[in-house]
Amino acid sequence: MRYAMVIDTLKCVGCSDCVVACQTENDVPVGYCRDWITERVDGSYPNLELELRSERCNHCDNAPCVRCCPTGASHIVDGGVVMVTENECIGCGACIESCPYDARFQHPDGYVDKCTFCHHRLEKGQLPACVSVCPTKCMYFGDLDNPNSEVSQLLKNRKYKTLAPEAGTNPHVFYLI
Amino acid sequence: MQEELFTSGRNIPHIDPSLEIWHWPISLYLFLGGLSAGLLFFAALFYILGKDKEYPTTVKIASIVPPIALSIGLLALVYDLTHKLYTWQLYMTFRIESPMSWGAWVLLIVTPISFIWTFSYYREIYPRWEQKLQVFKRFKFLNTVEKFAQDNRIYMAYALIPLTLVLGIYTGILLSAFNARPLWNNAILGPLFLVSGLSTGAAAIILLSKNKLEQHTFGKIDLALIIVELALIVHMIMGYYAGSQVQLEAMELLVNGEFTLMFFGFVVILGLIIPAIMELIELIGFKVPAMVPALLVLLGGLVFRFVMVEAGQITRFLY
Ligand code: SF4
Ligand code: SF4
Numbered sequence: 121m122r123y124a125m126v127i128d129t130l131k132c133v134g135c136s137d138c139v140v141a142c143q144t145e146n147d148v149p150v151g152y153c154r155d156w157i158t159e160r161v162d163g164s165y166p167n168l169e170l171e172l173r174s175e176r177c178n179h180c181d182n183a184p185c186v187r188c189c190p191t192g193a194s195h196i197v198d199g200g201v202v203m204v205t206e207n208e209c210i211g212c213g214a215c216i217e218s219c220p221y222d223a224r225f226q227h228p229d230g231y232v233d234k235c236t237f238c239h240h241r242l243e244k245g246q247l248p249a250c251v252s253v254c255p256t257k258c259m260y261f262g263d264l265d266n267p268n269s270e271v272s273q274l275l276k277n278r279k280y281k282t283l284a285p286e287a288g289t290n291p292h293v294f295y296l297i
Numbered sequence: 298m299q300e301e302l303f304t305s306g307r308n309i310p311h312i313d314p315s316l317e318i319w320h321w322p323i324s325l326y327l328f329l330g331g332l333s334a335g336l337l338f339f340a341a342l343f344y345i346l347g348k349d350k351e352y353p354t355t356v357k358i359a360s361i362v363p364p365i366a367l368s369i370g371l372l373a374l375v376y377d378l379t380h381k382l383y384t385w386q387l388y389m390t391f392r393i394e395s396p397m398s399w400g401a402w403v404l405l406i407v408t409p410i411s412f413i414w415t416f417s418y419y420r421e422i423y424p425r426w427e428q429k430l431q432v433f434k435r436f437k438f439l440n441t442v443e444k445f446a447q448d449n450r451i452y453m454a455y456a457l458i459p460l461t462l463v464l465g466i467y468t469g470i471l472l473s474a475f476n477a478r479p480l481w482n483n484a485i486l487g488p489l490f491l492v493s494g495l496s497t498g499a500a501a502i503i504l505l506s507k508n509k510l511e512q513h514t515f516g517k518i519d520l521a522l523i524i525v526e527l528a529l530i531v532h533m534i535m536g537y538y539a540g541s542q543v544q545l546e547a548m549e550l551l552v553n554g555e556f557t558l559m560f561f562g563f564v565v566i567l568g569l570i571i572p573a574i575m576e577l578i579e580l581i582g583f584k585v586p587a588m589v590p591a592l593l594v595l596l597g598g599l600v601f602r603f604v605m606v607e608a609g610q611i612t613r614f615l616y
Pocket of ligand 1: 222224
């Protein structure tokens with residue numbers, strides 16, 4: 121089992137529904153978010169290229185945040201999901217410094233918080249909240265180890281990229297381009 | 298031209314537009330950790346060499362600084378944690394891949410040794426305090442502790458040599474282990490912080506010493522350390538020059554940006570080159586007040602930690 125998320129940048133319209141869904145589902149405190157939209161503009165006028173994408177923790181295989189955590193609060197659970205145990209976290213910030221994607225933040229209660237791929241929903245067989253609400257259906261979620269899953273098929277047939285692969289983290293959120 | 302915009306509700310103070318999780322306590326702690334490592338290293342080394350009579354400040358008097366500095370450093374460190382009540386979790390496990398875990402454990406060993414070390418000289422260095430306080434009369438068990446400490450000094454010294462080296466290097470590796478922050482992510486930072494810590498330790502000894510021989514020896518030691526440090530800084534900058542785009546951009550901060558004045562003005566020129574020249578002039582035989590270069594080295598070491606911690610957090614991967 122290896123969970124992965126595939127996001128189609130060609131379908132994303134940047135509506136931020138995924139952001140709001142996550143904030144609601146996970147009780148994210150006001151002013152914070154576990155996922156966000158990046159709007160990237162390349163080129164110079166009038167030859168501009170726009171890419172919209174929904175970003176979050178990449179649940180990296182080679183996760184620097186897990187390596188540098190002094191207490192083991194940051195850890196990897198079944199399916200490759202990177203989780204933080206609240207009452208083991210001392211709030212040292214080492215994991216925040218180590219994440220090339222700035223995917224983590226200090227929760228106002230002190231511990232470090234981030235996307236969990238909605239682990240509590242996965243346990244019930246549901247999709248992550250963001251994936252389930254996307255109005256353009258640009259997000260896909262599934263098991264990479266299963267060659268017939270939707271995500272495996274998409275990655276087989278479409279061109280894709282990951283973010284900052286040069287950081288060596290082996291991210292598991294893929295962007296179709 | 299490339300532009301990247303966040304359009305969502307992502308509005309995390311201290312992360313956008315740039316990350317700023319570690320504040321002044323971390324810089325202060327890195328400085329005090331390095332200074333203590335330096336002082337304890339020299340104390341242990343000169344004790345092992347059997348030079349405690351000729352170098353009383355190094356072995357005995359200056360040893361009062363590390364326990365205080367480490368305590369302040371630890372308080373500063375805990376102050377910057379955001380989930381403080383769970384600090385004990387640091388000591389429920391040892392994580393070999395986490396520099397912070399190494400640091401936590403090394404400090405847990407070095408701090409008590411530093412207390413015992415200086416305590417073993419208490420009666421010798423502060424006879425007047427003892428007359429006033431009479432702690433040994435009041436608390437009988439302290440005599441046993443003292444005896445134990447004095448008998449085992451040599452073992453403490455042998456333990457301190459590797460431990461202080463780990464502590465000194467760790468202050469740099471803590472930063473360099475983060476490949477997400479290109480300014481920190483270079484292998485030179487560990488040795489550089491170690492040398493800088495030793496050099497601030499030597500400077501502190503010069504400052505506290507009233508003994509000409511001691512001041513002179515440590516003037517020489519400090520000069521050598523400063524030269525090594527300068528060489529390592531050149532190395533570091535060359536490393537950035539030869540690095541990837543993110544490292545080139547990180548370097549801009551130091552050589553041609555926000556932190557240039559602090560880095561070259563305060564750290565390199567005021568904190569290294571000028572004290573080196575003054576110490577050199579003294580070696581040749583001119584009279585220079587030994588205080589001045591020592592203070593400059595300490596100041597430069599402190600500013601260096603602040604520059605590296607703050608500038609490093611601005612740098613990141615672009616994707
Ligand atoms: S994206 Fe960041 S927080 Fe998530 S697993 Fe990778 S390094 Fe850790
Ligand atoms: S802030 Fe918490 S999760 Fe992050 S490295 Fe420190 S203890 Fe681990």
